Every structure is written in C-alpha cells, then in structure tokens.
C-alpha cells in the first residue's frame with residue numbers, strides 16, 4: 001500500500017511579511033514548497049504515490065510547472081486553497097484517490113525542513129495501526145492560560161504538554177470522516193480526529209521541523225540548509 005501527501009501551501013504568510021506568499025519564499029535558492037516536496041519524496045519508506053498541493057487561487061498552473069522536476073513517479077494534483085488552513089486541507093483531501101492509499105500525510109509547506117526519519121516515524125505508526133499520528137516535541141517554555149484581559153488564570157503542568165508538528169499521518173477513512181464533521185476552529189487535522197473521539201498518538205518530532213512563521217525563522221532556515229549542504 002502507498003501514501004498520499006497533502007501540502008497546504010495557500011497561506012499569505014502575514015507574520016513573515018513581504019509580498020510573496022510564504023510557500024514561494026526562497027531559502028538557499030529554492031522555495032519553501034520545493035524544499036517540503038523534496039523532503040517528502042526523500043522519505044522512501046513512505047512510498048509516496050500521490051501529492052496534492054493547495055495553493056493561492058490563480059497560482060495552480062505555475063506550481064504544476066515549478067514542482068514537475070521534483071515529483072517523478074508521483075501523481076501531482078494542485079488545487080486552489082481556501083480562507084483558512086483547514087479549508088485548504090479539505091480542498092486537497094477532496095481529490096486524494098480512495099483506492100490503494102493506506103496513509104494520508106498532511107504537511108505544512110512552512111515546515112519545509114522536516115527530516116526523513118521524522119516523516120518515516122509517522123508513516124510507520126499509521127501502518128502499525130494508529131488512526132491519527134502527530135510528531136511532537138516537549139515544550140520548552142512555561143505555558144500560561146490567560147483570561148480576557150490578558151491576566152494569567154493558570155499554569156498547566158508542563159510535563160503533560162507537547163508541541164506538535166507536521167507531517168501528521170492518518171488512516172484515510174478517518175481523516176475523511178473528521179473533515180466531513182466540520183473544520184471550524186481547527187488549527188491542525190489531528191484536532192478534527194480528537195473531536196470524533198479518535199485516539200491521536202504521538203511519535204518523536206524534530207527541531208528541524210520548525211515552522212517558518214516570523215522573519216527570524218528564515219535566518220534559521222538558511223543556517224540549517226547551509227549546515228546540511230556542508231555535510
């Protein structure tokens with residue numbers, strides 16, 4: 001059996017700033033989207049056969065051309081994204097083939113540098129029977145809950161918290177049911193499964209899977225890439 005991957009890449013990147021949508025911003029000469037696709041393709045144990053990318057409406061054709069050289073042997077579908085990340089994932093999920101796929105990955109273009117071993121841990125956990133899998137790392141800040149005026153109302157026990165990344169991996173039928181139930185307010189896809197009562201399991205994430213969100217993240221990305229290219 002094989003894997004299909006969805007890449008939500010339709011965001012504007014408002015926190016990053018600049019005029020180019022975030023997925024098309026370049027690091028080391030390639031767009032974040034190209035880095036993300038290369039990473040998924042390099043995870044050979046995932047057996048990627050289909051890639052669906054959600055992009056800003058109007059950029060579908062140029063993205064098909066840009067990604068062509070990186071998707072040999074993989075069916076590439078490019079769709080228009082929606083207003084929120086979850087809408088973009090839903091639009092992509094609607095065209096994922098039903099037959100022959102035993103794992104669907106959902107992977108942010110913005111987490112362009114996730115290493116192969118983290119991707120393969122997620123896929124292995126799905127193939128071992130988990131319906132929903134997230135890569136996770138311990139939280140390193142103390143997290144506070146705040147009230148409407150910004151006042152602290154509580155401090156959750158940090159040992160019970162993790163920060164989750166992508167790719168998140170799913171049994172295809174479970175992910176379809178989770179999205180069919182509605183996506184309002186969901187900041188990741190695992191959350192939709194939780195709403196159905198599905199158990200979401202964690203596997204070890206990676207510090208390299210950080211999300212390019214703010215300008216300083218581009219500096220980190222450049223440094224990471226330079227280090228990888230020096231090896």
Ligand SMILES: Nc1ccn([C@@H]2O[C@H](COP(=O)(O)OP(=O)(O)OP(=O)(O)O)[C@@H](O)[C@H]2O)c(=O)n1
Nearest residue numbers: 008009010011012013014015083084088109110
């Ligand atoms: N309507 C949207 C919003 C986000 N995304 C994608 O979801 C991933 C994670 O989102 P985020 O990092 O929040 O990206 P942006 O929405 O672009 O960032 P910002 O909130 O700063 O505008 C990114 O790969 C982004 O392109 C998407 O496909 N469709």
Ligand SMILES: C[C@](O)(CO)[C@H](O)COP(=O)(O)O
Nearest residue numbers: 085108164165166187188211
């Ligand atoms: C899906 C995600 O990357 C998991 O951490 C995250 O929730 C995306 O959040 P964003 O605010 O849309 O970047």
